[in-house]
Structures are given as C-alpha cells and as structure tokens.
Amino acid sequence: MNHLLRSKRVLVLCGAGGVGKTTTAAALGVAAARAGRRVLVLTIDPARRLAEAMGLSENGSEPTTIPTARLFSDGPPGPGRLDVWMLEPGLVFERMIHHLAPSPEAARAIIEHRFYRFLSELVAGVQEYAATEALDGFLHDARYELIVLDTPPSRHALDFLDAPGRLSRFLDERIVSLFGPEEHAHGARLWRGAQALVGRVLDGVFGAGFTREMRAFVGAFGGLFAGIRLHTERLRTRLESPEAAFLLVTSPESAALRETAFFQDTLVERGLPFAGYILNRSWARDAALAHPEALLEHVGDDAHAEHGVAALARLAATEHARAESHRTLLARLAEQLPSGAIAVAAPDAGAELEEFSGLVRLGEALVVG
Template sequence: MNLDAMLRDKRVIVLCGAGGVGKTTTAAALGVAAARAGRHVLVLTIDPARRLAEAMGLKENGPEPTTVPPERLYADGPQGEGRLDVWMLEPRVIFERMVRKLSATESAARAILDHRLYRFLSELVAGVQEYAAAEALDSFLTDGHYDLILLDTPPSRHALDFLEAPGRLARFLDDRVISLFGPDSSRTGRLWQGAQALVGKVLDGVFGGGFAQEMRTFVGAFGGLFAGIRLHTERLRAQLASKDAAFLLVTSPEAAALREATFFKDTLLARGLPFAGYVLNRSWAREDGLAPAANLKPHALNAVDTDAVLALEHLAGVEDARATAHRSLLARLAEGLPLGAMAIAAPDAGADLEDFRGLVHLGEALTVA
C-alpha cells in the first residue's frame, strides 16, 4: 500500500516519531492531500510551530476544530468536496467534553465540573497530553463526523502511552477509592469503618474540616463515569488495532531520530498494532537530478570564474555524497518491513513547508512517491 491508498482507505492514521523530525508538518501535509482528494479530514495536533499554525489558520485553544477555508485549500483550482479541519489538543477542554458526554444529565455534569476537587483533577490531567490525545481520538472516531483522522502524537518515547491513558485515569480513582470514599459504600465491617474514619480524620486535619465529606461527594459523582472511561479504553484499542487504522513513523537521517523510529516500530509490532512504515523527512534521498558543476567549466572565462566553478564542484560533491547516503538509508529502512508497509522519502523543501502552498506540494510529493 502507498500513502495515496492509505489516505483514501483508512479512518485513522497515527504519526509517531522523535521531536524535531517534521512530524506535525507531515501530518498537516497528509491532511491537506486527503482533503483535496475529497475526504472530510481532521488533523489533531499537539503544539505546531507558529508559522505552520498560521498557514493552517489554526486557532489556539479553540473549543472546536478550525476549518481551513476552501479558498485556501483549493487556491490553485476549482473547489472540491473535501474538507480539512485542524484542532490543537487542549486537555482541559477535552476533559470537560468527556465529563459532559459521560454524565447522565447536565446537572450531574455540573456537580462534577463545579466541584473544587474537579479543578485539582483537571489540572492533573491537563498536564497529560497523552490523555487528551486518547479521549479526543476516541470521541471523534465514535462521532463518525470525519472520514479520516490524523493524530500527531507527543514527541517522546511515551507517545504511545495515549493508548493506556484513559485506563490510568480510571485507576487513579478506582473501585477501592470509591469503596473508601463513596457515599453508598456497601462495606459495613468494623475494621473498614474504622479505616474510613481514620482516613477522613487525616484528610480533615491536613486540608481542613469537611474535606473528607467533600471527597465523598465528589467521588460519588465522578464514580459514575468510570464505566464509560473503561469502555473508551477498550473501544479505542480495538479501533487502533483494526484494518481501518495505520501507524506511520516519521524520522530523519539523524542517528537519534532513527533510534527512536526503531523503538516505535518494535513497540508497535509487540503490541500488535498496524505498523504502516516510515516517512524519511529532511533527507536528500530524492535528489537524484543534481547537475554536475563541471558543466560550468566551458563558461569560465577567467581565473575568478574557474575558482568559482571549483568551489561549486566541491559543494556538488558534498551534496551528491549526502544524497547517496540518504538513499542507502532509505533502502535499509525498507529492509525487513512487514507485508504492505512502506519506506518513502519526503523531499527536503526547508522553510517552504510552513507555507500552505508548501504543504500542498509536500502532500502531492508524498502521495506519488
């Protein structure tokens, strides 16, 4: 399968890789290509560079995805049926959406959102980008509003932890905590009641009188969400292990980035997730049309011209050696790939990729590779 077929067939593509390899730009370019091919696309990103965000028309911390204007998406021709939305993941917004969705009524949601302990918990979760990625991805996949979702994961080895994040939240306030603080605990033993009283006394002493009762009220309200959180975890795992999903590893020729890509590949295969292949960014693997500087020698009319041509010959030799090395690297990445996986090189377009036209050109280059 090539990238063009992947963009047309998949429902979700997750991009992983080290920081600084162009992962966010690649996600944006693929989103542009898929939308221009007629699909309704959402790109979920963590923290895009300012110029890239401006090129996409992305609103920071917006409560809903931002739609790229059709006149920008189709600036070079007639408007098509595709649409591109972009959203910068904001954990606080996503956490509140989750509470409202899982609560039985608006008053039940408000009982949680207005509680002072919710502010503490939301601050705790707000620092976990992986949770935001998991909840947002599950929510949008379940809504079915988009044909394709591209997720730009956090730039770290823990990026794939978003698969476990909802489960970690459920374990943060698991059944034992509910038993200890829940208002309707079914445990009536003298030892258990003594433990409740002791914990309540300690909490009231540390945080002030009445804190233990506040905790019981909050856990009683929040406890009703746990079944939904666990369902999200199981549902997302199933979706990301299905034939509708693909994990794409973005890397660069630098040794550290390649080590991270190998780590991600091994992790994906160990978890039984659909590894789709590599995108080699910032490489010269596709620069096979370099003109020999020696062709300029007949035009050297004096010693200054000759020195300039010699300098250009040296630079051309350096560039040719780099292109040869990067093509060899691409060939090594392609060795031993699972059936259907790919290794492709993105053209090195530099700063042009932060312009929307550059994203269009990159998307076209990737999908015809």
C-alpha cells in the same frame, strides 16, 4: 501512502520531537482532502508559522475549516474537506463530563467542585489523554472520513498508548472505594479500617473535613466511571483494528532514529497496526543533482571562475554524499518493514511551509514518494 490516505479511518503519526511530525500530519491531511476525502487533523501544538499557514484558530472550541479556495487554489474545487483542531485538554475533558453526566446539573456539580481542577490536571491536563478522548469523540462524527492524529513526542509515546489503561486503573473500584461514601463501603472490616486510616491521614495533612469533601466529590463523579471505561476500551479496539494505521516520522538524525526503533518495537509488541516510516527532511529523493563541473566549458581561461567552479564542486560532492547516505538509510528502513508497510522520503520543505501552498507540495511529495 496514497492507499493509506484513501482507505484508512485513522492515521496516527508518532515520532521524536523536532522531526517535523506536526507538519507531516498537516501535509497528509491536505493531500487526503485534495484527493476527495473529508479529513480532520488533530494537532497538539503547531509551530506559529504552520498555524498561520493553515489559518488555525488558537484555543478554538471547534475545528477550523480550511477554505475551499485555499485548499484547491491551483484548480477547480473538489469534494474534499479539511478541518484542523488544536487540542485543548481542559475543553476535551469538560465536554466528556457533560456528555457522560446524567444531567446538566450533575455536570455542573462536578465541574464547579474545587477537586475537579485537581482531577482534570491529573487526567485531562496531560496531552496524551486529551488526544485519546478527542479521537474517540471524533471517530463518531459523521463529518469525517479520515482523522489524522499528531501525537505528543515519542518520549511520551507509552503515555499516549497507555492513557486509556492508566485512566482505567485510576478509576479502579478498589481505589475509588477508599473515597466513596461510607454507606457504600465494602462490608469487610479490613476495608472499612483502610478507609478510616486513609481518612485520618488525609485530614491530618490537608485539614479536617478534607476526606468528607473528597467523598462527596467522588460520589458525584462516580456515575461517570463506567462511561469513561467504555470510551477507553472502545478506542483501544479501534486503534488495534485494520481501519487504523500508525506511521513513524523520523529524520536522518541518529537520536531520532533511535527513538523510532524503540517505538516500532513498542507497536509490534502491542499488536498495533504499524504502517511504515516517513523519513522527513531527507535528500533521499535528490538523485538528479547536477554537478557544477559541467560549467567549466563556459569559463574559458578565467582563473577566478575556475576557482568558483571548484568551490561549487566541493559543495556538490558533499550534497551528493548526503543524498546517497539518506538513500542508503531509507533502504535500510525499508528492509526491516513487515509485509505491506512502506518507507517514504519527504523533502525538507523549509521556508515553503510558511505558505499553505508549501503544505500542498509536501503532501503531493509524500503521496508519490
């Protein structure tokens, strides 16, 4: 894990909902920053206690910088830096409009149009597209050496991976031309007839003038299509390159493991750089659990004490069995890894994560795991 944190430009964390993916992303960001890198963690919707532990601003327009005194509270400050930003899809999409529009006036004409809300909800209102667009933008920000992306839950994994391609298909000229200005329509009589048919249907459903208004909006938006395609193609190339790595966060629960197996297959099929597993909330590293029967030599003839030790022994046997089961699971995950990938166990940090120091300890555990 230490090699990934020191050498990669992008770490993408994927996994089922509820496995601690967002917390793991934050802990890896903390570890990388403490190791000296300038890090940005892009997160979707952190739990309240995690957001409070990191001092994360809700709906902030810019990343929140973790104070150096908090990041290095246990020693002298280092050169590393940690910023965190909670993705706001509408803000991401609006910034893209301003960046790609030929002028501020053109950007305002798009954003203030009543159809813009429909389009932004269709495209940027989904977390998956916001994640890809924000990632593309920050990859060109010289402030950051490493970006850790916390993706939506894996039931939306294909949506995240397909977001650039899905947008490109939405913006395909053959579809857009149905709503483009009439003077720019294809010369073929059949296509002009299709435009007229679409116009009559939409005007009949939404009222007279709808198609004309839609054409005006598409005309204003049309100049951005090439730039959006460039963004999506560029990001796909970056995610397929050796500078990126995908980590699958899972837990010992069977449902999470099934999701992880499905997602690994997806990554391999698409040729994306699968870097390994993080088995979260695991007892796999608890190899040195003490056995309470050692207390018997101290209880003497006290029957109540013997009864208490016996109860503790039964509980300890359950815990030992769980730890052994998790170690077996971790070994099984490691067996199916491609060359160079890793399988790391992360402990269940529990209430420790209510404090930033808990993220520090979790990050350290992941690095040495």
